[in-house]
Amino acid sequence: MTAPRSTVRIAFEQASIRIPIAEIGLLRDMTPAIRKTIKYGQIAASIAEVGLIEPPVVARDGRNPNRYHLLDGYLRIDILKAREQPEVVCLVALDDEAFTYNKRISRLATIQEHKMILNAVRKGVSEERLARALNVNIDSIRHKRTLTEGICPEAIDLLKDRHIPIATFVELKRLKPVRQIEAAMAMNSMNKYSVSYAKSIVAATREDLLVATRRRPARGLTETQITIMERESATLDREFKIIEKDYGRDHLVLTLAVGYIRALLGNARVVRYLAQCHPMILAEFQKIAQFQAAS
Incomplete structure (x- = not known):
């Protein structure tokens, strides 16, 4: 007897459609403060330079299928309105998840952006045009092109979906591959990817796990302090693995x-007995039960 085949539900209509922007209903307003953000400026520059890359996502109105509600793409729609564009190509979602859709979208992570830039360069897009499209300095594009050079594939895989400062990758390149993997695992476990945290990992790394020998002690640290940090870091790594x-x-x-x-506290006879004979234990049990309920 064969097991029933599972089916995957399609999330969008199979074909994107061109919709008049006036027929797309917005669930919130775009404030002047949002229009002043860096992200808004980057998207506006990208649309002006290379056009709309990622189509907005809409859902059909339950009562009028010719009307739509915007689920994702508020900045893009606002920019297109400012450019007086009458229509836009949209993806049509089959479920109206207007209040949760944005939480399910995975924004472009640092390594993914790096791969996108490399693909664009391979296809002949110049660094200058990429810089204009992303509204960033051309030096930033060049840094992102070489982002993962010197980082081992295992560490890249661990960090591929994370939003990480470029300077953090600079610190990781100071480490040998085995230490890069340990550092990436530590960052994921702590959900901490700041440059200062990466520098602390480098400072606490043994000399034999560094790509280049330290020329001088880290600022504010003596050789003895670095040795102690290395020892404590190794101990912490071992303890963390045991806890994990x-x-x-x-x-x-x-x-x-x-x-x-x-369950015990749900029994009146047990509670009465504890209250009479072991009131301190009852009080601790109640604290534990309340903690569980709150968490």
Whole structure:
């Protein structure tokens, strides 16, 4: 007997359509403050230079299928209005998730942007045109072109969906591949990708795991302090791996224990007995149950 085949639900209508902008309803207004942001300026420059790359996403109105609600693309629509463009090509979503759609969109991460720039250069787009399209300095484009040079593939894979400052990659390039992987794992675990955090990892790295020997101690640190940091960092790495290994099991045990305590507190006879004979234990049980409910 064969198992039933699972089906994947299509999220969009199969063909994009051209819609008059006037027929697209907005669920919120565009404020002057948003129009002054860097992101708004970058998108406006991109549209002016190379046109609309990513189509807005709309959903059909439940009562009037010829009317639409905008789910994603408020900045693009506002810019097109300012350019007095009457129509726009849109993707039509099959579900109206107007209040949650933006949360489900994965914005372009640093490494993904790097790959996009490389692809554009391979296709003959000049650095100058890319800089105008992204509304950035041409030096920024050149830095992004060489972003992952000197970074091992495993570390790139760990960081490929993250938004990371370019200077953080500069710090990672000071490390040998095995240490780059450890650093990337630490950043993901802490959800911290700042340049200062990357520099602290480099400062706490043993000399044999650095690409080049330190010419001088890190600013404000003596050789002895760096040695201590290296030792403590190695100890912290070991302890972190132990905690990471046991976390799932410990969390399951804790959840079961708290569930059992809450079941006990649901029994009036048990509560009455604890109140009479063990009031301190009852108070602690109640704190645990309240904590579980709050979390």
